[in-house]
Amino acid sequence: MNNHPAEMTRRRFLASTAVIGATTLLGPSGHMASAQGPKPTISFWNGLTGADGKVMGELIGQFTKETGIQVELQMIEWLNLYAKLQVSTPAGEGPDVCLVHTVEVPHFAGDGILDPIDDRMLASKGFRGEDYLPSPWNGGTYQGKRYTIPLDVPQHILFMNAKLLKDAGLVNADGSPKVPGSKDELIQMATRLTRGDVFGFSIGTTGVGRYTWGFHNLLWQNGTNIFTPDLKKSALADPAAIEVAEFWGSLYTTYKIAPPSNASARDAFIAGKLAMWIAGSWNFTGLRDAKVDFAVAPVPKIFKQPTVWTIPHQFSFPKPKAQDAAKREAAWSMIRWITDHVAEWTLRAGQVSASRKSHSDPRITGDPVLRTLLSQGPNWQNGQPAPKWVAAENLTRPQIESVYIGQKNAKAAMEELARQINALPD
Amino acid sequence: MPAGKRRDGLRRVSPTPYLFLLPALLLFVIFRVYPLVNGLWLSFTNARLGRAEYTFVGLSNYEKLLDDSRFLLSLVNTAYYTVASTLPILALPLLLAVVLNRGVGFKAMLRGAFFFPFTLSVVTVGLTWLWLLDPVVGPFNYYLQQMGFPVRSLLADPQTAMWGIVLTSVWWVTGYYLVIYLAGLQDIPHHLYEAAAIDGASAWRSFVSITLPLLRPVFLFVFVIHIIGSFQIFGQVFIMTQGGPGDATRTVVQHLYEAAFQNLFQFGSASAMAWVLFAVILVFSLIQFRILRGHAEY
Numbered sequence: 001m002n003n004h005p006a007e008m009t010r011r012r013f014l015a016s017t018a019v020i021g022a023t024t025l026l027g028p029s030g031h032m033a034s035a036q037g038p039k040p041t042i043s044f045w046n047g048l049t050g051a052d053g054k055v056m057g058e059l060i061g062q063f064t065k066e067t068g069i070q071v072e073l074q075m076i077e078w079l080n081l082y083a084k085l086q087v088s089t090p091a092g093e094g095p096d097v098c099l100v101h102t103v104e105v106p107h108f109a110g111d112g113i114l115d116p117i118d119d120r121m122l123a124s125k126g127f128r129g130e131d132y133l134p135s136p137w138n139g140g141t142y143q144g145k146r147y148t149i150p151l152d153v154p155q156h157i158l159f160m161n162a163k164l165l166k167d168a169g170l171v172n173a174d175g176s177p178k179v180p181g182s183k184d185e186l187i188q189m190a191t192r193l194t195r196g197d198v199f200g201f202s203i204g205t206t207g208v209g210r211y212t213w214g215f216h217n218l219l220w221q222n223g224t225n226i227f228t229p230d231l232k233k234s235a236l237a238d239p240a241a242i243e244v245a246e247f248w249g250s251l252y253t254t255y256k257i258a259p260p261s262n263a264s265a266r267d268a269f270i271a272g273k274l275a276m277w278i279a280g281s282w283n284f285t286g287l288r289d290a291k292v293d294f295a296v297a298p299v300p301k302i303f304k305q306p307t308v309w310t311i312p313h314q315f316s317f318p319k320p321k322a323q324d325a326a327k328r329e330a331a332w333s334m335i336r337w338i339t340d341h342v343a344e345w346t347l348r349a350g351q352v353s354a355s356r357k358s359h360s361d362p363r364i365t366g367d368p369v370l371r372t373l374l375s376q377g378p379n380w381q382n383g384q385p386a387p388k389w390v391a392a393e394n395l396t397r398p399q400i401e402s403v404y405i406g407q408k409n410a411k412a413a414m415e416e417l418a419r420q421i422n423a424l425p426d
Numbered sequence: 427m428p429a430g431k432r433r434d435g436l437r438r439v440s441p442t443p444y445l446f447l448l449p450a451l452l453l454f455v456i457f458r459v460y461p462l463v464n465g466l467w468l469s470f471t472n473a474r475l476g477r478a479e480y481t482f483v484g485l486s487n488y489e490k491l492l493d494d495s496r497f498l499l500s501l502v503n504t505a506y507y508t509v510a511s512t513l514p515i516l517a518l519p520l521l522l523a524v525v526l527n528r529g530v531g532f533k534a535m536l537r538g539a540f541f542f543p544f545t546l547s548v549v550t551v552g553l554t555w556l557w558l559l560d561p562v563v564g565p566f567n568y569y570l571q572q573m574g575f576p577v578r579s580l581l582a583d584p585q586t587a588m589w590g591i592v593l594t595s596v597w598w599v600t601g602y603y604l605v606i607y608l609a610g611l612q613d614i615p616h617h618l619y620e621a622a623a624i625d626g627a628s629a630w631r632s633f634v635s636i637t638l639p640l641l642r643p644v645f646l647f648v649f650v651i652h653i654i655g656s657f658q659i660f661g662q663v664f665i666m667t668q669g670g671p672g673d674a675t676r677t678v679v680q681h682l683y684e685a686a687f688q689n690l691f692q693f694g695s696a697s698a699m700a701w702v703l704f705a706v707i708l709v710f711s712l713i714q715f716r717i718l719r720g721h722a723e724y
Contacts, residue, residue: 079688083687086476086691089476090476090478112476113476207668207670209670209671210668260561261582261670262560262561262579263562263579263582264562268563273562387690391690394684398670401670402673405582405671424689425472425692
């Protein structure tokens with residue numbers, strides 16, 4: 001037996017070189033063979049169940065046509081989507097890509113449902129923070145790690161029924177509808193507009209009395225939030241939150257300018273029975289389809305600051321049981337492709353993109369609604385990065401509705417709500 | 427023991443019937459018994475969906491339910507719905523069945539018309555009634571206004587919201603119970619009515635002394651099924667009011683659903699609620715069987 005270390009003879013050198021050469025040559029060719037082979041099919045879940053879902057389906061169809069990557073789209077109503085994601089991902093049955101709202105990121109990240117995204121991988125795919133508006137970009141991180149990549153920024157906007165405002169004489173010199181500049185002015189205008197079965201003002205889509213997103217918008221305008229800044233307890237028993245709740249209740253019970261709590265504000269606006277309406281930007285394409293004569297304006301400053309509520313959609317990678325590099329690569333391709341075609345998404349789905357690239361597109365800046373949505377950018381705010389945010393939101397609905405209909409006074413309701421939120425399990 | 431007798435004994439425990447039963451039994455065990463037992467186990471843990479680790483917490487989840495004012499309220503609301511809906515759901519289909527059984531015109535068409543709502547999903551029914559009762563654009567209020575009545579928002583008022591849910595449920599299930607009552611009515615021998623008529627009994631007397639007693643098994647079935655269904659009410663509430671206004675229509679299953687699927691996926695706590703609900707339904711079902719059990723032969 002030869003116990004000496006192998007010596008580098010001429011023959012051994014040639015043999016080694018041949019092996020290295022063969023590996024080098026075959027390596028890329030093998031890789032190329034797999035790249036040129038059948039493209040993987042990926043699954044993409046989202047909650048775009050409205051008209052925007054049709055647009056996303058068409059864009060994905062175009063992506064498949066250009067890249068050959070098949071995408072199995074599942075569009076499920078958001079609440080059910082999140083429950084399904086939470087159940088299926090640990091079982092290894094989650095999708096390759098899932099669209100989630102920013103406020104869902106903390107609890108999905110905390111529960112290990114989402115894969116963190118490596119910064120180098122992000123950069124190698126051409127995603128840079130400076131290409132995005134800060135609010136949606138920062139919403140994709142939790143405890144210092146990035147989990148998602150923003151797509152767009154659904155947000156609130158003020159819709160105004162042009163005819164109703166004109167009939168009430170609430171127009172500017174150029175004939176455009178007058179925009180309320182303060183809480184008092186909003187109430188005065190709404191009171192003037194409320195006649196018979198026509199209501200002057202409302203916040204929300206369906207079930208306006210329990211529209212938490214509108215309530216959050218007002219909280220943020222008044223400089224407060226669901227949780228204290230350290231996210232350790234609820235801030236809803238604070239005077240600023242109680243002031244917001246009092247205003248919320250006064251809309252229906254004191255001023256009588258808003259519809260009953262279970263009304264569909266969207267249907268009322270389309271039917272010409274609601275004059276001023278703060279609601280989600282996703283409603284505007286539907287209003288155009290319904291041929292409603294409306295104008296828009298930035299969300300008015302009702303409290304201390306003109307904050308605008310937003311809830312960006314974010315691309316996420318649910319954690320698979322076993323990594324499939326080809327599928328993950330295909331998923332990146334899809335996200336990159338949609339990001340590169342986000343102007344189409346904005347124009348057809350009516351959602352302003354989170355990336356700045358399309359913001360100077362003349363087709364977008366030329367649209368009065370999209371232009372208004374973009375102008376709100378400096379005032380955008382997201383929900384707090386708290387895993388209990390969504391659970392707190394569910395607890396908020398019945399309390400603010402009780403205040404809205406005058407069943408509870410604002411202080412008692414907010415104190416009870418704060419207690420309930422503080423009692424949520426960790 | 428003689429050999430022949432032993433062979434008879436072996437024949438009696440032949441595995442063949444059990445093998446035929448096995449597939450159904452397996453499915454029953456996997457999809458019914460296992461979830462039930464697992465749910466009971468979960469109710470003694472702090473399990474949260476998506477988290478692998480959970481610990482045994484004893485009766486803690488059940489103790490917390492005693493302090494959960496919203497859970498207790500949801501029990502009261504569920505009981506309120508059950509009581510409020512029972513009489514119309516027992517009486518209205520019976521009334522319609524008796525009328526249809528008497529040979530009115532367009533019997534088949536009317537039976538189809540009454541049964542039609544039951545073919546709809548709860549989502550369709552809920553959304554339809556939500557629109558019908560919408561306080562601003564709904565036809566219900568439009569016609570009220572046309573007739574000079576003040577506008578009412580049935581679902582936005584805590585005093586009336588549950589009645590809106592009852593109304594929807596009655597409309598939805600009347601056709602189903604109507605068909606069951608009709609089958610029961612057609613099962614009653616006609617000669618009993620003929621004998622009663624010969625004895626001079628009025629139609630009302632025949633109804634009270636023949637129809638109602640002989641429909642007792644049907645009543646028991648309808649009553650038990652309705653009570654179980656009422657305690658499990660969820661779809662109509664979820665679609666139409668989401669438990670509101672405030673918590674006025676919050677039911678046990680709504681509360682359970684939110685705990686399990688919306689508020690941090692608390693499966694331990696939600697399982698405890700499910701077992702409390704199961705116990706309540708079991709007690710009510712036993713009471714009903716005891717009260718209504720009787721002779722059905724005729």
